Amino acid sequence: MNRPNLLSSSPLKRKHSRRRAGSHIQPPSEHNQAVTSIRAFLKGRTCYDVFPISFRLIVLDTKLNVKKALQCLLANSVVSAPLWNSGTDKFAGMLTVLDIIHLIQHYYNHASYDEAATDVENLRLEKLREIEQGLGVAQPSRLSDHPSSSLFDAARVLIQTHARRLPLLDYDTETGRESIISTLTTYRLLKFISINCTQEIQQLNMPLRKLKIGTYVSPPAPGQRPFHPIATATMNTTVFDVVHQFSELSVSAVPIIDEDGIVVNLYETVDVITLVRLGAYHSLDLTIASALTQRSQDFPGVVICNASDSLGTLLQLIKKRRVHRLVVVEGEEEERKGGKKGRLLGIITLSDVLRYIIGPTPIGGEDEEAKRNEALHTQPTTPNEPR
Numbered sequence: 001m002n003r004p005n006l007l008s009s010s011p012l013k014r015k016h017s018r019r020r021a022g023s024h025i026q027p028p029s030e031h032n033q034a035v036t037s038i039r040a041f042l043k044g045r046t047c048y049d050v051f052p053i054s055f056r057l058i059v060l061d062t063k064l065n066v067k068k069a070l071q072c073l074l075a076n077s078v079v080s081a082p083l084w085n086s087g088t089d090k091f092a093g094m095l096t097v098l099d100i101i102h103l104i105q106h107y108y109n110h111a112s113y114d115e116a117a118t119d120v121e122n123l124r125l126e127k128l129r130e131i132e133q134g135l136g137v138a139q140p141s142r143l144s145d146h147p148s149s150s151l152f153d154a155a156r157v158l159i160q161t162h163a164r165r166l167p168l169l170d171y172d173t174e175t176g177r178e179s180i181i182s183t184l185t186t187y188r189l190l191k192f193i194s195i196n197c198t199q200e201i202q203q204l205n206m207p208l209r210k211l212k213i214g215t216y217v218s219p220p221a222p223g224q225r226p227f228h229p230i231a232t233a234t235m236n237t238t239v240f241d242v243v244h245q246f247s248e249l250s251v252s253a254v255p256i257i258d259e260d261g262i263v264v265n266l267y268e269t270v271d272v273i274t275l276v277r278l279g280a281y282h283s284l285d286l287t288i289a290s291a292l293t294q295r296s297q298d299f300p301g302v303v304i305c306n307a308s309d310s311l312g313t314l315l316q317l318i319k320k321r322r323v324h325r326l327v328v329v330e331g332e333e334e335e336r337k338g339g340k341k342g343r344l345l346g347i348i349t350l351s352d353v354l355r356y357i358i359g360p361t362p363i364g365g366e367d368e369e370a371k372r373n374e375a376l377h378t379q380p381t382t383p384n385e386p387r
Helices: 028-043 066-075 097-110 113-119 125-135 151-161 186-196 198-202 239-249 269-277 281-285 288-294 311-320 332-336 350-358 366-376
Strands: 008-010 080-085 090-096 165-171 178-185 253-257 263-268 302-305 325-329 344-349
Touching (some): 028 151, 028 186, 028 198, 028 350, 066 097, 066 125, 066 269, 090 165, 090 178, 097 113, 097 125, 097 269, 151 165, 151 350, 186 198, 186 311, 239 253, 239 269, 263 325, 269 288, 302 311
Antiparallel strands (some): 008 302, 165 178, 325 344
């Protein structure tokens, strides 16, 4: 069975090929004008504009124990939450799935299963940072922004967090007290763009790799693993070996490949959390093949693309479905050059996409772009799905 050439989703089995849409590429000038227009649009909107009509906000006190905090995340189908220090009455950062991954690695290295099960009952969230310091992993960002900030400015902060979400804080001018209003996620911001900038997206027909969006396989130097710098695993790799890569490299997903480098699946940090939720701490010694049998049946599948697919096509996909990353595989173009269809070529995160759209520096003057934006866009439409 063949892999699809267009952006598509695939679980363990592969779908039949679909015909690729026309590959007409707009002149670079039109592409650049579209990017400039999107940046202007973001400068004319605030974080408030992205808020859905109704949403829930989960905030966890740092005095809460880790097990209860994890249960809270799972019960509300969220993978992160702002932390609040009730002692200082201040924002205290974010709890993410990667924090739990770091904790699992700590216990696996330093405690037996029974010791870990006992200790985690009393471990408080405020102790996680000490454990992460002991592991020598990067500390989570404590960056935040105000909900009245422009989406462009908030996006520039968001791409620095490496957590795909930015806490939005307000302040009482009289007391100086902080309040957590919401969080801005990379996915929600890109979906907001895809809904409101449809004309510009149609002009974004330059290939993803040509735009340098994502991380791509490079010839490994002596001593480096195949498919460097992308972390990979096979069906025979143990779950803990993948957990170690999650923690050491601060990544949230690892492509699963066969002996030929063909992508057959994707193992994510949330898959590990599923094992923890089932109380299967000892399952870290399972192979990925065995662990995947415990994966939720509603797993949406692996979203793949080719390096020649366009940025516009990717954003149109985000408009239709929830996507957090895309695995880039070799397609017909690479196959003609001696490659193998479906072999791992790269990986693209939503942060990569947002980083390209925002750019290293602002383009044009604030007033000029804001006026152009008003002429190009009407009142924006807000994506209104549960957070």
